[in-house]
Amino acid sequence: MKLTIQVNEGPYQHQSADSAYYFAKAALEKGHEIYRIFFYHDGVNNGTRLTTPPQDDRNIVARWSELAEQHDLDMVLCVAAAQRRGIVDDGEAERNGKDATNIAPGFRISGLGQLIEGGVQSDRLVVFGD
Amino acid sequence: MAEETKKFMYINRKAPYGTIYAWEALEVVLIGAAFEQDVSVAFMDDGVYQLAKGQDTSGIGMKNFSPTYAALGDFEITKIYVEKESLEERGLTLDDLQHLVWEDEDEDWAEKDSIRLVSRAELGDVLAGQDVLFNF
Numbered sequence: 210m211k212l213t214i215q216v217n218e219g220p221y222q223h224q225s226a227d228s229a230y231y232f233a234k235a236a237l238e239k240g241h242e243i244y245r246i247f248f249y250h251d252g253v254n255n256g257t258r259l260t261t262p263p264q265d266d267r268n269i270v271a272r273w274s275e276l277a278e279q280h281d282l283d284m285v286l287c288v289a290a291a292q293r294r295g296i297v298d299d300g301e302a303e304r305n306g307k308d309a310t311n312i313a314p315g316f317r318i319s320g321l322g323q324l325i326e327g328g329v330q331s332d333r334l335v336v337f338g339d
Numbered sequence: 340m341a342e343e344t345k346k347f348m349y350i351n352r353k354a355p356y357g358t359i360y361a362w363e364a365l366e367v368v369l370i371g372a373a374f375e376q377d378v379s380v381a382f383m384d385d386g387v388y389q390l391a392k393g394q395d396t397s398g399i400g401m402k403n404f405s406p407t408y409a410a411l412g413d414f415e416i417t418k419i420y421v422e423k424e425s426l427e428e429r430g431l432t433l434d435d436l437q438h439l440v441w442e443d444e445d446e447d448w449a450e451k452d453s454i455r456l457v458s459r460a461e462l463g464d465v466l467a468g469q470d471v472l473f474n475f
Contacts, residue, residue: 321370
């Protein structure tokens, strides 16, 4: 089955970030295709490489990056949500005159149309959040 | 893009202020309108407050985005479901909500009501008939 996953909550604050990861991992292991993972609301905070959890805790951001690399996943942070919350890639830094970037490997920033398109193109849209 | 049309429903369950869910959900609805799917929007639980008339956010330093709901008809979003029990549980009636309309070009732009008041059971049936549910 072809899936698009929407993650609406931030890492560590809310279990959705963990549940979405475990769901994605299990789906891939079962042979399903993940068309896209779209991060919205505080979910965009899953995509900052500056995250530094305590050493005895899971690294949610690095875990996403590794999964993306292993399975060539398309992980998209909503641009409007990312701008509000200070998640920046090279293009956004240039456009908005920011002096740094913080996007994690495997993520890209794009528009909400990517979420809608995921709903159109996939067999199922699975939403994680409150 | 796939040529097929899917039944998309956006479900709004949260109060308009206090969290950003309602506002960012509305942004998704507006962007999604460009994709020419069969779109409907539902309001239930505290989400019914999103449509409340006379919102005044001047005391909380937030943008009052409630006028945007009145523009949904212009985006060809004509099916807006409001759950009856959610209104009743909060002491609200349809009269407390904005009067949302759309213009039917097939009937000489006749103005028609967008809001469909449905029971919890009826809304369940509507949900079951959708292809894609966006839940906010």
